[in-house]
Amino acid sequence: MTETQTQAVRPKVTYTRGDIVLFRDAERFWLGLPGHTFVGRVERSWQQAGTGKVLYDLTELSGNRARAGIDPDYMRLLPPxxxxxxxxxxxxxxxxxxxxxxxxxxxxxxxxxxxxxxxxQRT
Incomplete structure (x- = not known):
């Protein structure tokens, strides 16, 4: 019997300042460490010099902590x-x-x- 592999294809998303997103720190996630997923607000986007990849700076909403250089592959938009x-x-x-x-x-x-x-109202 032959198994067919399916792979989810995620559409390319461009985030804008003020977007609310869910972010997962992949390293912490795979190591089984706590605090690997949080909700953040997009503050800005920028292009990494060496690779040209667009990265994002976020503010973690639960602690108002800044997070820089977030890879959008690990972000998902939280729609209003x-x-x-x-x-x-x-x-x-x-x-x-x-x-x-x-x-x-x-x-x-x-x-x-x-x-x-x-x-x-007066009638």
């Missing part, structure tokens, strides 16, 4: 839609607010507070 999915899909018709995630409840509270701050 994914971060906001719990709010977008909150079960607003549910009588039990416990079914909503804390983020959805926080958004609703903020939204309702803003509406309450508006002056009443």
């Amino acid at each position: 839609a994914d971060a906001m999915r719990d709010i977008d899909t909150a079960p607003l018709s549910e009588p039990d607010t416990g079914a909503m995630t804390p983020a959805a409840v926080a958004w609703l509270r903020q939204h309702l507070a803003q509406d309450a701050a508006l002056p009443a």
Whole structure:
């Protein structure tokens, strides 16, 4: 029986300043060390002199630590839609607010507070 190998092909992504990404430190990962994956914000991109490869400088969001020369092969974009999915899909018709995630409840509270701050319309 012949086995067919499949290989995932990742599309080339260009990150821009302010993008939120997930980064994995491959060396720490393969050595089984903790702290190998973190969420960061792209600060800038630059081209490595010897290879011409584009690298990125990130700020680690959990500790506000700068990380320089990050290889984009180990980065993945964290789309805003994914971060906001719990709010977008909150079960607003549910009588039990416990079914909503804390983020959805926080958004609703903020939204309702803003509406309450508006002056009443006169008819």
